[in-house]
Amino acid sequence: MAINDQNIKDLNAIRKLIKQHKKNDSIFAGVGLFVIATLAVALLVLFLDLVIDGYPKMNLDFFSNFPSRKAEGAGILSAWVGSSLVLIVTFFVAVPMGVAAGIYLEEYAKKGWFADLIEINVANLAGVPSIIYGLLALGLFVYEFGLGQSILTAGLTLSLLMLPIVIVSTREAIRAIPVHIREAAYAVGATKWQVTLHHVLQYAMGGVLTGIIIGMARAIGETAPVITIGALTFIAFLPPSPVTDVVPFINFAWLDAGFTVLPIQMFNWISRPEHAFHINAAATGAVIIILTLLMNGIAIKLRYNIRKKIKW
Amino acid sequence: MVKKQEIIKAESKEFNFHYADGTHALKDINIPLYEKRITALIGPSGCGKSTFLRSFNRMHDLYPGNKYAGQIILYPDNTNILDKKVDPIEVRMRISMVFQKPNPFPKSIYENVAYGLRVRGENNKRLLDDKVEEALKGASLWNEVKDRLQDLAYNLSGGQQQRLCIARALATDPEIMLFDEPTSALDPIATVNIEELMSELKKKLTILIVTHNMQQAARISDYTAYMYLGKMIEFDETDIIFTNPSKKETEDYITGKFG
Amino acid sequence: MSKTKSTVSKALAKNIRRNFVERLIEWALMLSGLIAILITFGIVFILVTESIPFFEAVSIKEFLTSTIWTPNFEIKNYGILPLVAGTVTITGIALLVAIPLGTITAVYLSEFASHKLRETVKPILELLVGVPTVVFGYFALLLVTPLLQKIYPDLPTFNMLGPGIVMGIMIVPYIASVAEDAMRAVPMAMREGSYAMGATRFQTAKTVVMPAALSGIIAAYILAISRGIGETMIVAIAAGQQPNFTFNPVESAATITAYIVSVALGDLEHGGIGYQSIFAAGIVLFIMTLSLNILGQWTRKKFTERY
Numbered sequence: 001m002a003i004n005d006q007n008i009k010d011l012n013a014i015r016k017l018i019k020q021h022k023k024n025d026s027i028f029a030g031v032g033l034f035v036i037a038t039l040a041v042a043l044l045v046l047f048l049d050l051v052i053d054g055y056p057k058m059n060l061d062f063f064s065n066f067p068s069r070k071a072e073g074a075g076i077l078s079a080w081v082g083s084s085l086v087l088i089v090t091f092f093v094a095v096p097m098g099v100a101a102g103i104y105l106e107e108y109a110k111k112g113w114f115a116d117l118i119e120i121n122v123a124n125l126a127g128v129p130s131i132i133y134g135l136l137a138l139g140l141f142v143y144e145f146g147l148g149q150s151i152l153t154a155g156l157t158l159s160l161l162m163l164p165i166v167i168v169s170t171r172e173a174i175r176a177i178p179v180h181i182r183e184a185a186y187a188v189g190a191t192k193w194q195v196t197l198h199h200v201l202q203y204a205m206g207g208v209l210t211g212i213i214i215g216m217a218r219a220i221g222e223t224a225p226v227i228t229i230g231a232l233t234f235i236a237f238l239p240p241s242p243v244t245d246v247v248p249f250i251n252f253a254w255l256d257a258g259f260t261v262l263p264i265q266m267f268n269w270i271s272r273p274e275h276a277f278h279i280n281a282a283a284t285g286a287v288i289i290i291l292t293l294l295m296n297g298i299a300i301k302l303r304y305n306i307r308k309k310i311k312w
Numbered sequence: 313m314v315k316k317q318e319i320i321k322a323e324s325k326e327f328n329f330h331y332a333d334g335t336h337a338l339k340d341i342n343i344p345l346y347e348k349r350i351t352a353l354i355g356p357s358g359c360g361k362s363t364f365l366r367s368f369n370r371m372h373d374l375y376p377g378n379k380y381a382g383q384i385i386l387y388p389d390n391t392n393i394l395d396k397k398v399d400p401i402e403v404r405m406r407i408s409m410v411f412q413k414p415n416p417f418p419k420s421i422y423e424n425v426a427y428g429l430r431v432r433g434e435n436n437k438r439l440l441d442d443k444v445e446e447a448l449k450g451a452s453l454w455n456e457v458k459d460r461l462q463d464l465a466y467n468l469s470g471g472q473q474q475r476l477c478i479a480r481a482l483a484t485d486p487e488i489m490l491f492d493e494p495t496s497a498l499d500p501i502a503t504v505n506i507e508e509l510m511s512e513l514k515k516k517l518t519i520l521i522v523t524h525n526m527q528q529a530a531r532i533s534d535y536t537a538y539m540y541l542g543k544m545i546e547f548d549e550t551d552i553i554f555t556n557p558s559k560k561e562t563e564d565y566i567t568g569k570f571g
Numbered sequence: 572m573s574k575t576k577s578t579v580s581k582a583l584a585k586n587i588r589r590n591f592v593e594r595l596i597e598w599a600l601m602l603s604g605l606i607a608i609l610i611t612f613g614i615v616f617i618l619v620t621e622s623i624p625f626f627e628a629v630s631i632k633e634f635l636t637s638t639i640w641t642p643n644f645e646i647k648n649y650g651i652l653p654l655v656a657g658t659v660t661i662t663g664i665a666l667l668v669a670i671p672l673g674t675i676t677a678v679y680l681s682e683f684a685s686h687k688l689r690e691t692v693k694p695i696l697e698l699l700v701g702v703p704t705v706v707f708g709y710f711a712l713l714l715v716t717p718l719l720q721k722i723y724p725d726l727p728t729f730n731m732l733g734p735g736i737v738m739g740i741m742i743v744p745y746i747a748s749v750a751e752d753a754m755r756a757v758p759m760a761m762r763e764g765s766y767a768m769g770a771t772r773f774q775t776a777k778t779v780v781m782p783a784a785l786s787g788i789i790a791a792y793i794l795a796i797s798r799g800i801g802e803t804m805i806v807a808i809a810a811g812q813q814p815n816f817t818f819n820p821v822e823s824a825a826t827i828t829a830y831i832v833s834v835a836l837g838d839l840e841h842g843g844i845g846y847q848s849i850f851a852a853g854i855v856l857f858i859m860t861l862s863l864n865i866l867g868q869w870t871r872k873k874f875t876e877r878y
Contacts, residue, residue, distance in 0.1 A: 015399070021431075021774065022399075022771060028772075032678065035672055035675045035676055035679070039676070042740065043740070050710075098603075101600070101603040104604040109601075117608060118605070121608050123864075124865065125607060125610055125611065128614065128801075128857070129797075129800070129802070129856060129860055130801070130803065131801065131831055131853075132618075132853060132856065135617065135853045136610070136613055136618075138835075139618075140617055144617075163607070163610070191593055214701065217701055218701065221703020221706075222703070223703070223704070223705045224803035224807075224832060227832055227835050228849075229835075230835060263703055266706075267708070267807075270709055270712060281709060282709070285709050288706060289706055292702065293701070295701075296698050296701040300697050301694075371763060374766060404768065404769040408767060408768065411764060415758075415763070415764040417765070417779050418779075427768055428769065431768055431774055477764070484769070
């Protein structure tokens with residue numbers, strides 16, 4: 001029975017110890033929950049504040065008016081049109097190039113110094129501050145190429161920012177496709193490009209799309225590089241319409257036009273001392289936030305769905 | 313069939329286990345573990361032997377939704393270690409485990425072995441030194457590592473890492489040690505080392521081992537349970553299981569007609 | 572015989588054409604990949620060539636050691652240190668906020684939270700990483716600084732504390748997300764080993780999971796520092812644009828990025844020294860962030876190689 005007593009005494013000691021240790025567990029769990037809850041509340045308050053401040057301006061006039069020296073009548077017409085046109089350029093430049101580069105790196109490039117070099121570059125480009133891209137664009141597009149402070153310049157600049165995002169997401173999506181799918185296609189006599197186009201790219205489409213949406217959302221909110229290339233902050237006219245009523249129904253004069261974009265309009269209004277302009281800024285901010293959160297939300301949902309659905 | 317002088321250290325009674333996805337992995341298992349004996353669990357993959365072993369230190373509690381039913385009684389204090397009121401940590405402090413693949417922590421050899429004691433709040437350097445040495449000797453690793461206790465554990469070979477994990481489990485003086493296919497990731501020489509070590513260890517404590525390797529069960533264990541599809545088919549002294557099993561299924565498995 | 576021969580040559584011709592197209596496509600794809608290298612090259616080329624005239628006018632020694640930056644004054648001084656001081660101070664404040672909060676969030680999500688909570692919070696973190704920084708600038712200037720002024724009435728409208736704190740809040744989701752990924756990547760076997768010894772969650776997190784994920788967590792910190800240094804809009808809006816050699820958070824100061832913005836907002840005289848100076852400042856910014864990024868990626872790679 002001596003052994004028995006010994007055991008029971010030990011057990012009591014152990015239980016006391018566990019209780020003590022578990023206290024640390026509960027303390028940390030409490031701290032963790034508190035931190036997450038505080039952050040959630042803080043961010044919620046910030047966003048709500050933005051929406052509430054901007055609410056009085058949220059009407060159709062705001063979207064159909066030009067900016068003005070009077071805060072009351074000012075709107076974001078030139079800004080949202082400018083943002084849309086710039087994004088069109090960005091999309092058509094960054095998507096084909098990014099997807100092609102992603103395909104090259106995953107499917108074609110042989111392991112070696114060249115592939116490594118591209119890879120290191122892509123990884124580093126993703127971390128370069130956006131304002132540096134602005135400087136590159138200022139020196140290269142605005143002056144070397146003589147494109148001026150135009151929609152084309154802004155679109156190209158933002159496509160530089162978006163490129164690494166598209167490349168990385170394309171690669172990840174392609175990498176998730178197992179070898180045996182490719183082997184099955186090769187086995188029936190497909191060429192490499194046919195395998196890539198008919199199979200790899202098809203199955204990777206969801207992942208590629210995610211990257212494109214996230215990249216576009218980022219491009220909408222980017223301010224610094226567009227300021228750096230010298231975008232005007234006060235624009236009370238619209239660029240020429242991309243669509244015309246004469247054959248061939250499209251023109252490219254808009255590419256050359258001066259412009260402003262939503263975040264620059266917001267920045268401009270924040271910098272004014274009058275409170276009335278701050279309301280305009282809040283409303284613009286709310287528009288930007290809603291757009292980017294919506295786009296990112298769709299992308300993240302898409303990604304989770306893909307992860308859940310596809311089991312090779 | 314069982315020699316009279318044996319003392320029961322632990323015993324599962326009508327033990328059932330359900331995984332979170334609803335799989336009924338263990339059905340009415342009754343197996344005793346005799347004190348200072350080695351009990352081996354054999355059976356084809358997926359028969360539930362690892363699930364059974366992992367129940368002994370409540371590993372399944374780490375994953376939500378898993379359900380235990382029935383009892384595993386630990387003697388001499390008659391604790392049902394599956395009882396909701398019993399803290400899994402308390403169970404794990406009494407019953408330690410060695411895993412299939414060596415899983416040392418990213419720490420020094422010394423800190424790996426001392427981990428269990430540190431978890432128990434022990435910080436006395438002198439005592440830790442003694443215990444680490446004792447455990448490493450117990451795991452026949454001391455001579456190989458005594459000059460480099462501060463080396464990262466990853467620098468050891470696979471067999472050495474597994475003995476380190478045994479030392480880690482040993483340092484806290486457990487009442488029972490669980491081995492989940494401890495040699496399946498090791499080469500034959502390392503395997504022999506570990507088997508010899510287990511025979512040495514059973515002088516001090518009770519051992520439950522899961523093994524894929526029937527020869528291993530025959531070589532080292534005193535008792536063997538044959539499991540199939542979540543049921544315990546037969547339990548007896550190892551010699552009897554391997555020479556004269558009473559069930560046809562056991563015989564088929566042992567002789568290689570099945571499995 | 573002749574019939575078989577002609578089908579063979581037809582097939583051959585088809586093969587040649589097909590191979591040609593295949594090669595063409597490969598080249599086109601490779602050119603796209605090459606763009607990544609060209610962009611990096613372009614950045615270095617533009618930064619260097621545009622700032623060469625600047626360094627002809629201003630010695631590198633003055634640029635790196637002078638503590639006065641007054642490009643708009645009568646007597647022009649070009650010492651980058653005030654801008655670096657502003658950058659370092661604001662980033663420092665941001666890290667003081669972001670590292671503890673981000674790490675606690677990551678540990679909680681990875682080791683403590685229920686599956687459901689984690690699956691809810693993780694996407695929200697990813698969502699927050701995408702919020703445009705101009706919006707955070709609005710918060711810093713019009714919300715947080717006025718709030719701080721209630722506690723500390725002497726705080727000027729433009730200061731480093733407010734934007735620093737907001738930048739910290741902005742970086743928290745980034746650190747939390749990357750560090751949580753690193754901790755999740757630690758194999759379950761390692762945790763089981765710890766729990767099997769009778770360790771609690773906190774003990775396991777502190778003594779096993781965090782050390783195992785350390786290089787991944789540190790990579791998250793390093794990449795966060797780089798983000799802070801490169802962040803532009805928050806500081807351009809809320810920290811002021813006066814270059815001021817100070818580390819005092821309650822003073823106003825300009826960062827490297829804020830200086831570039833302030834020059835770009837004015838009338839750029841192409842080829843003037845003001846224009847050139849933003850490229851010189853850009854070089855410093857690029858070197859700082861590039862070295863941090865390389866360090867961060869190297870650390871992360873070391874981590875992923877292990878698991």
